[in-house]
Amino acid sequence: MPLLDGLFYSPSVEPFFSDSASIQFLLDFESALARAESKAGVIPAAAASVISANCRAELLDLPALAAAVPASANLAIPLVKQLTQLVARQNAGAARFVHWGATSQDAIDTALILQLRSASTVILSDLDSLCDSLAAIADKHRATPIVARTLLQQALPTSFGFIVAGWLDALLRHRDRLLSFAERAFVLQFGGAVGTLAALGVHGLSVAKHLAAELSLPLPPAPWHSHRDRIAEIASTFGLCAATLNKIAHDLALHMQTEIAELAEPHPPGRGGSSTMPHKQNPVSCAAILAATNRVPGLVTTIFTMQSQEHQRGLGSWHAEWTTLPEIVRLTAGALHHLAALAPNLQINTARMCENLELTHGLIYAEAISMTLAEKIGRVAAHEKIAAACQLAISSRRHLRDVLASQSELSSADLDRLFDPRNYLGSSSALIDAILLNARSRGKSHQRSAKG
């Protein structure tokens, strides 16, 4: 339902996936093929010229294409027919050279690669924007105390900046993956009917090299029609990134729970309301990010199960990739778009973070106290003694500090120090620095890779 597109997709990435854009990527292949074959001396330059000139999506009859798909189970076959007719109107001699020596999968796979490569550029840009926002928060809140939670229970103090730096650290890994896998996965597909390029005689490899150059795509050692590991690597790389976006939105939503309220989405008028409850301020950006990324793992599964394609070209398995892989990329882009928009506007309630640190009446400092005590009486004895004090604090509804005040091993000054969350942040600041350093050097490496 296109009505829901705004929830799931990114407005900056969607244009690459429109019908006409999809057709144009196919035509870009056909156009580049003609030019490559001209350069390789396989077809006349004049033929290449008129073919290229007609490779414009707006010249094609898209409804007729759609209507022809079921009879060929394939978009390239009717597209080549239409293109041939277009070219023939201008130059009958040139028309014979349309799609020369290629197979429909060469066009469809390469067009998909071109499409995803274009989308990836925008996605990396959104990812960089998100990383910048998170880096700023991590730095600013590196000493803002907040409770860390494990198994959905309050555990120990940490800093909000360190939590955010953890998100950033993961996103930087995804950035690396998206940059590095591109070299392996975004490559030319060109092998002719069965991968041998036999229809091009002795010119096969020459055409392949020219074609790769025309499209600025690496030329792989061999065609890969029925070896889909590159496709599955694309799916899993975006799927990994989507899963981290899901984790971040999940955490945000948990922090936004009414009872925790450490974070909130901005709620300008008309945003996040309920159809029936006037007070509701729903975390709609989180809902959108979760909705989009929740749909990704199942689609990745489809791509993984479709990798076993028969012989030199699969039946039905290849076809099942066609909408599935773009959907993975579009949903990841959609979630990234929503999160990149939310991050700089995230409402951070540091006062509430402090209040929540007090909810357990000191219990979250138990480890700190136990470790200090352990230096005096051993880890196990300390653990047991403090666990007992915790039980007493709970059962008597007293603050743990009050319970411990009557115990002799720890001085009042010790206790002052031990019950201050800022004194139990460990190495978090140094770890934040390490992550921020990576984030900053990324900026440079990105410029390098953009140049290189």
Added chain:
Amino acid sequence: MPLLDGLFYSPSVEPFFSDSASIQFLLDFESALARAESKAGVIPAAAASVISANCRAELLDLPALAAAVPASANLAIPLVKQLTQLVARQNAGAARFVHWGATSQDAIDTALILQLRSASTVILSDLDSLCDSLAAIADKHRATPIVARTLLQQALPTSFGFIVAGWLDALLRHRDRLLSFAERAFVLQFGGAVGTLAALGVHGLSVAKHLAAELSLPLPPAPWHSHRDRIAEIASTFGLCAATLNKIAHDLALHMQTEIAELAEPHPPGRGGSSTMPHKQNPVSCAAILAATNRVPGLVTTIFTMQSQEHQRGLGSWHAEWTTLPEIVRLTAGALHHLAALAPNLQINTARMCENLELTHGLIYAEAISMTLAEKIGRVAAHEKIAAACQLAISSRRHLRDVLASQSELSSADLDRLFDPRNYLGSSSALIDAILLNARSRGKSHQRSAKG
């Protein structure tokens, strides 16, 4: 990519899933709600009348709806706003009663159920048509010998009718499931904001009953906003059916392999050709059925993993169902459409079936011979003796019958009988009868259920 819709979907089912149809199902809920509340004495009859009159999709501004979705993460909220404005133009007093006491999930879930119920009717009809075609083939070819294959190796003779009856038997089970699960799964969703119907005061259950009657939907014991087992049962029931369609198309394609050639798709001009190989007659219907059904299990996975929705309404998990569940139904319908179209036109090459029975030079009769011999010398001894004869036949490239002719236990008449595939069909004809009986009684039960 809508360009590929013809490959994946059914033209008779797609209209239920258009944007305007989807909106209309939402409006059908709002309209029925107003009438139900009027009957329950909760809102004035005049208000219900004007609300109902405005519940027409063509009156709404769909692009505005789409644009409003991200701010509410929800289609019902902006729809209710537009509807309220429409009603207000005619009757300001009535406008206050639009969506009275309902929550957006009531509308969205119920509209989905109405949509899927409508689609199911068409799907069942296509399924009946397919069953009829298969029943005819099973009956006609009940004694047509063909080799049965296990682990992709020729095993024993069977009849082509029995193979087809096996497909039919599975489809009849799916038919039963689709009919019986409907009672459990196609039910009203109505609970108000948190399932208590509190906004309707003492009238909650009365409105619920009237609403169920208005929509001809069963009223479940309680609302089920965050209990999605019904949704997952819909997904898995269609998913099961899709998997059988996949199995049938997979089998068809294996029978259609150039080297087996027992079956073929019809190839009128322009169908199944290759962009480069003039002789190719690709099984494009099989490709389409496999393509559609290959995409289903991953989508079912999404629905299963989304069942764990938090508290009284989930965040992001419910939203992830919205396009996923319809997609499962649409793809199943698409595959069914293609198979129902192919079945009556399937080209059946009985001569080739006979030729293939001879490919192993009699080896596929080894079990029959072994069982006959076992009556004389025991199962193990017979198995070993015939296995040795098989080895000899293979190594000496002789027909198994020739090898056995020189062995004394079996007479020439025995061998004549044993090497005739028609004498080794076992209980297959009786089993076909049992399945065809089910197929015929289905017809009646379907008429009954259509009346009932």
Added chain:
Amino acid sequence: MPLLDGLFYSPSVEPFFSDSASIQFLLDFESALARAESKAGVIPAAAASVISANCRAELLDLPALAAAVPASANLAIPLVKQLTQLVARQNAGAARFVHWGATSQDAIDTALILQLRSASTVILSDLDSLCDSLAAIADKHRATPIVARTLLQQALPTSFGFIVAGWLDALLRHRDRLLSFAERAFVLQFGGAVGTLAALGVHGLSVAKHLAAELSLPLPPAPWHSHRDRIAEIASTFGLCAATLNKIAHDLALHMQTEIAELAEPHPPGRGGSSTMPHKQNPVSCAAILAATNRVPGLVTTIFTMQSQEHQRGLGSWHAEWTTLPEIVRLTAGALHHLAALAPNLQINTARMCENLELTHGLIYAEAISMTLAEKIGRVAAHEKIAAACQLAISSRRHLRDVLASQSELSSADLDRLFDPRNYLGSSSALIDAILLNARSRGKSHQRSAKG
């Protein structure tokens, strides 16, 4: 890692899945087959007798079986060999009739069905125990106020009993599914090598009927070697149930968050502690339930994608079911075991439920107030007015009641009533009754089905 079995599985169900139990179910098939063939007059009664007498797992050499599996890709083939040798030692004549006319898949599939049927009985019993516990809580807490939460935000008051009744309602549906699907799915598999029962000549159907009777299994219309919809239905039915267990544990864990603390697991000494934090009381039962059920959807996916089995018996797809399907059942049983143990001991903090209702300073009563006001000034105007009051209450950090006290439409008595959660439970008590009625009638129907 068997070390973790206690986390994932149920001690009462595991015995059905041990190696020796698995072997015994295979032997039960072989034993019943011999008796059935004797009754059908196919093999001598004496042979059947000695075969049956040797069908005891403790007589077999299990390590030798395991070692023989790779050469046959199959457990039944070496098992039949061992059994034949055992029988031959006592009666060489009888040995020839071991496994007479059956194929290995007949034995393996039927043994699986017997195994799962046995496990299901225990699982249904655990499910009944869980339902009883939940019914008691639902009844006891039908008027215990708690806040309902949607999209992880506080929404409106509800009762804790109603929340629990919702869990119960879903489990009752699963109970129905588990009972009703058993008739469709727990059936005999018996078709011989390719489903025709040809090796049994004219006696095929007679043996099949006797065999079904011996094993108390329904006899389906036809063998189903490569039609796995029954297998997938078993997988999805347990998968559905597992998903609801996951949802319940997920909800429990959310209620148990330190900041919400409305529920807790019991924490006897040594349970739920952390290796490093003395105060930690981790929800370990929830962890176990979630861990087990989180693993199920992926396994269900495997079963769904394996349904497309080639021709009369699949290659590698059937084999992939062998450990996957039992794992689904075992994990569901494990989660059920943990939840059935937790439910009667769940610590319910009603005081904290009341405190949490006050966290929003009255905002959660906004809908109730809005609906009351709507009767006076219309739904939209009321919604907007109360939304504005909510904003004022938030920004001025006042209680909503204080904000509204200065507004004229609502009297002080109105406000008293409107801010009492017990007055906004709507139809929840009646809905609880409907669910409890189903729960009680279940008891009876279960007895009936046990008799029938």
Added chain:
Amino acid sequence: MPLLDGLFYSPSVEPFFSDSASIQFLLDFESALARAESKAGVIPAAAASVISANCRAELLDLPALAAAVPASANLAIPLVKQLTQLVARQNAGAARFVHWGATSQDAIDTALILQLRSASTVILSDLDSLCDSLAAIADKHRATPIVARTLLQQALPTSFGFIVAGWLDALLRHRDRLLSFAERAFVLQFGGAVGTLAALGVHGLSVAKHLAAELSLPLPPAPWHSHRDRIAEIASTFGLCAATLNKIAHDLALHMQTEIAELAEPHPPGRGGSSTMPHKQNPVSCAAILAATNRVPGLVTTIFTMQSQEHQRGLGSWHAEWTTLPEIVRLTAGALHHLAALAPNLQINTARMCENLELTHGLIYAEAISMTLAEKIGRVAAHEKIAAACQLAISSRRHLRDVLASQSELSSADLDRLFDPRNYLGSSSALIDAILLNARSRGKSHQRSAKG
């Protein structure tokens, strides 16, 4: 069912996954931690020494460990208790320093990484062995004609060596992935309770560095307790490899079909037989490879859906990884083991490959003829003319060459050349060379990486 282990797993990899090996990897962490803390000056050298000395799996009571798992939902907690008791018997002072400053997830995650790294070494070795076998076949059969098949239909001639080189090319990519991802994914986990290393005061990073060095694991920028992208990358990298193994086994099995018979598994006595059909020679190695790899995508799905782990440590999601991730690696290793054993013994029937090239009576040369003709009369005209000739050949049951002999554009010498498969292998030999070059340079780089 351990009885089936021989089907699914690799005998050389399984020892890393036994209970005692799994425990030993945990103890290796605890031992290295003690040594690292001693080097960092956090605990006494004597304590580290006695702790390390007791970190031997055979000293632990494994049944007691297993029994303690449900109460802690965790293996490390009871393990640390047992280890502490062991140490205390020898040195009460040292016992207090067991597990000092670490959390259970530090131990469990790092032990998993150590386990998978060990397994990977063996897996890479099996993969190299398989690549060597395939490289030899590709080279030997580079000019062996065979028909290429697309959409399960005969398409054009190719060479068997080129098909095998395609498999090899994909496996070389997996080899690269397995080597390169290891740097990203096989890293230390060490953060203490919530990732801050706070329990180690100022010594956190120093201990982390020493610990990484002790275990020869890279030290990542920060702990990653609830960021599981590394785990998911491990899952997907092995999953990708498994999918290619599945594709190869799938292709092998298709080539082994009775009707095609171009390849066969070796069938020594007792291998690949049927329980009932004496002649059957089932492709049991293919069955095993397919069975193992068919189970992988569903498990990868579980890992992907489990990535969204709450806050600083997830509830139930982390736990769901514990058996799932090792299972993915074990199944991949199992499939690789079976394929590496089969490859050098694959029976290659080149005569049958030639026969199958003739099955279409020349139709598979249609593209070659069409391309040659196209140089004379244009691509479209040639395509149409040859398509018509194909139709005539089919309908008149004549060889395409006979049909074309009566047409004037092509000479008899042309036809001789065009109907010889060896003249239509295109660039396949050069492509094989490129792949073999990669295969050989891999050998060197592997030696380098083994040294480096």
